[in-house]
Structures are given as C-alpha cells and as structure tokens.
Amino acid sequence: MAEYKYIFGPVPSRRLGRSLGVDLTPYKTCTQDCVFCQLGRTTKKTITRREYVPTEEVLDELGQWLKRDGRADHITLSGSGEPTLHSRFGEILRFVRKNSTSRAVLLTNGSLFHLPQVRREASEAHIVKISLSAWDQASYRWVNRPHPHLDFKEVIGGQKAFRIEFKGEMWIEVFIVAGMNSIPSDVSKIAALTDLLKPDLVHLNTAVRPPAEDFVAPLSRERLATLCHLFRPPAEVIAEHKNQGGIEIRANEEAIISLLKRRPCTARDIARVFGIHFNEASKFLGNLLRQGRIRTERTNGSLYYDATTKEQTGPCPCVNTVAKNTASTSKVSQGFRGNDSRNKR
Numbered sequence: 276m277a278e279y280k281y282i283f284g285p286v287p288s289r290r291l292g293r294s295l296g297v298d299l300t301p302y303k304t305c306t307q308d309c310v311f312c313q314l315g316r317t318t319k320k321t322i323t324r325r326e327y328v329p330t331e332e333v334l335d336e337l338g339q340w341l342k343r344d345g346r347a348d349h350i351t352l353s354g355s356g357e358p359t360l361h362s363r364f365g366e367i368l369r370f371v372r373k374n375s376t377s378r379a380v381l382l383t384n385g386s387l388f389h390l391p392q393v394r395r396e397a398s399e400a401h402i403v404k405i406s407l408s409a410w411d412q413a414s415y416r417w418v419n420r421p422h423p424h425l426d427f428k429e430v431i432g433g434q435k436a437f438r439i440e441f442k443g444e445m446w447i448e449v450f451i452v453a454g455m456n457s458i459p460s461d462v463s464k465i466a467a468l469t470d471l472l473k474p475d476l477v478h479l480n481t482a483v484r485p486p487a488e489d490f491v492a493p494l495s496r497e498r499l500a501t502l503c504h505l506f507r508p509p510a511e512v513i514a515e516h517k518n519q520g521g522i523e524i525r526a527n528e529e530a531i532i533s534l535l536k537r538r539p540c541t542a543r544d545i546a547r548v549f550g551i552h553f554n555e556a557s558k559f560l561g562n563l564l565r566q567g568r569i570r571t572e573r574t575n576g577s578l579y580y581d582a583t584t585k586e587q588t589g590p591c592p593c594v595n596t597v598a599k600n601t602a603s604t605s606k607v608s609q610g611f612r613g614n615d616s617r618n619k620r
C-alpha cells in the first residue's frame with residue numbers, strides 16, 4: 276500500500292460506505308471543540324482560513340490514488356479538523372468531481388457558512404453533511420464549545436443561505452449526548468432548525484466511540500429511535516458500518532494505523548474493513564500495541580483501538596491500558612508520541 280500523507284482509507288463509514296478520506300488540517304484544528312469529538316479535545320481552535328496543507332500535494336496524492344486504485348463510493352473531505360478552514364478546499368472538491376467516479380462529499384460543522392466564499396466552495400460537493408447538535412447560543416456553547424467569535428444565529432443563517440444556493444444533497448447529522456441535548460423538548464428545537472435547512476437526510480448519532488470528554492454518555496439505540504419522528508424527513512439512527520464486500524482493501528500495519536489515527540475502531544471493525552478474520556485483525560492490533568503505536572480504551576462495553584493523539588491535551592487514561600499489554604510503559608509513551616504528530620476527523 277502506498278504511503279500517503281493527506282489521504283486515508285478507504286475507511287468504513289456509517290454514512291458513506293467505503294469512503295476515501297482527505298485530511299486538510301493539522302490534528303484537531305477546528306472552529307469548535309465538541310464534547311463528543313472522537314478525536315479528543317481541539318488543540319487549535321480557530322476561525323482563520325488558510326492553506327493548512329499544500330493543495331498541490333493533496334491533488335498529487337489523489338491523482339496517484341486514482342491511478343493505482345480509485346475505487347471508493349465517496350471521496351470525503353473530513354479527517355482531523357474542520358475542512359472548510361482550508362482556504363482552497365473547493366479546488367479539491369472540483370478535482371474529485373472532474374477526475375473520479377466517486378461522489379465528492381464534505382463533512383463539516385457548518386460554522387463558517389456565513390462566509391459567501393465558503394458557501395461557493397462547498398457547492399462543489401455532491402453531498403454536504405452538516406452537523407447540528409444545538410438550538411441556541413447557550414446549548415451551542417456547552418455542546419460544541421465554539422470559537423468565541425462564532426454566533427449561533429449567524430451560523431444557522433449561513434447554513435440557510437447555503438441551502439438556498441446549493442443544488443446537491445444536504446444531510447444533517449444530529450449528535451445526541453445523554454443529559455445534554457437529549458430530552459425530547461430540546462431535540463424538537465434542533466429538529467425545528469433542521470427543518471429550515473430542508474435536508475435530504477437526517478442522521479442521529481451518539482457517542483458509540485470514545486468521546487473527548489469522559490462525562491459524555493451515549494443514548495441507547497432504542498431511545499434514539501424514539502426521537503426520529505421529530506425530524507423531517509424522519510431521522511435515521513446511523514447503523515454501524517457493515518462490510519458489503521466487493522472491494523478488497525489490503526490489511527497491513529500501516530493501513531490499520533492510518534485508519535486508527537482518524538477513528539478509534541474495535542477489532543471487529545478492523546476485520547470488517549479489511550475483510551480479514553477477527554483473529555488476524557487481533558494479531559495486527561496486538562503487534563501495534565506491543566510497538567506502543569496504538570492504545571486501547573473501553574467505551575460502552577467495547578474495546579476500542581486508537582492512534583489519535585488525544586494525549587496532547589492531557590494525560591490519557593488509556594496509556595495504562597496499553598502498559599498492561601506491553602512490556603514497557605515508557606516505550607509505549609515514547610512510541611506513541613513519536614508517532615506522526617500531524618494527524619488527521
């Protein structure tokens with residue numbers, strides 16, 4: 276498998292099947308610091324748009340990948356931060372539309388859509404998925420912890436303007452955190468805002484993967500299901516990705532690390548993505564643990580493997596778990612920190 280710096284996968288997506296990810300920001304460079312973020316706390320909270328990674332290098336990698344493989348359902352701007360912060364993200368979407376048969380997708384928190392230039396660039400995508408989990412400035416602050424200059428009304432105003440201009444599909448993802456935005460009267464307020472955006476699809480998600488904050492608790496699938504009818508169209512609870520076969524993605528340590536840097540996964544997830552037996556996935560993960568390149572974290576009764584750099588923001592309780600599984604704690608810490616500090620939503 277070729278080494279890429281800015282593209283990763285194809286990874287399994289609960290929304291998009293096999294999705295090739297394109298990472299346009301350094302690790303956790305974002306306009307928000309959502310309590311549920313699976314990448315940990317935001318290390319650089321900013322609303323400054325600039326060319327965070329060189330556009331030509333990203334296009335070059337995409338061109339190489341299209342020549343060598345080129346098979347994915349979607350090519351998705353996502354990764355380890357907010358892609359609309361990249362000042363040339365529209366060019367990447369244009370390139371995907373012109374040069375591949377995959378649909379171009381933008382996963383965004385929609386916080387910069389009040390900027391006409393951002394809306395113009397986002398219009399290059401086939402699908403724009405916006406996350407919306409608050410209903411006013413106060414809830415925006417406690418759930419998404421935005422940059423202080425972001426005003427919720429302005430954010431929603433920008434998203435409404437985008438809906439009017441955009442001819443592609445707009446999806447909304449609502450992330451529900453138990454006790455924070457989960458009571459039906461609050462969810463109804465989010466649904467009322469969602470209605471203004473006239474989405475093609477609404478997805479309900481919850482903290483099934485390790486979140487940024489320990490106090491974040493998921494809502495049960497059953498309780499999520501009771502909220503679906505509040506939305507128009509009725510929301511779908513996003514199911515865990517299942518491998519539908521057809522495209523082989525070769526498993527090796529680097530490919531697995533590349534995936535785990537962007538998304539914590541269980542051994543079963545890894546087995547599904549790469550189409551390998553659970554035991555083989557466990558063997559790869561065991562080797563990576565021994566090398567101190569990944570750590571484990573137990574969330575909602577499942578063991579997740581993780582190579583994101585959450586420990587940059589504070590001590591990571593998972594290091595202890597890794598230490599139990601490896602010969603040396605210091606080796607684990609050094610190995611993990613020595614791992615690619617750039618990183619990747």
Ligand code: SF4
Binds near residue numbers: 307309311317356
């Ligand atoms: S969930 Fe998305 S918008 Fe929220 S902090 Fe993480 S990367 Fe940023």
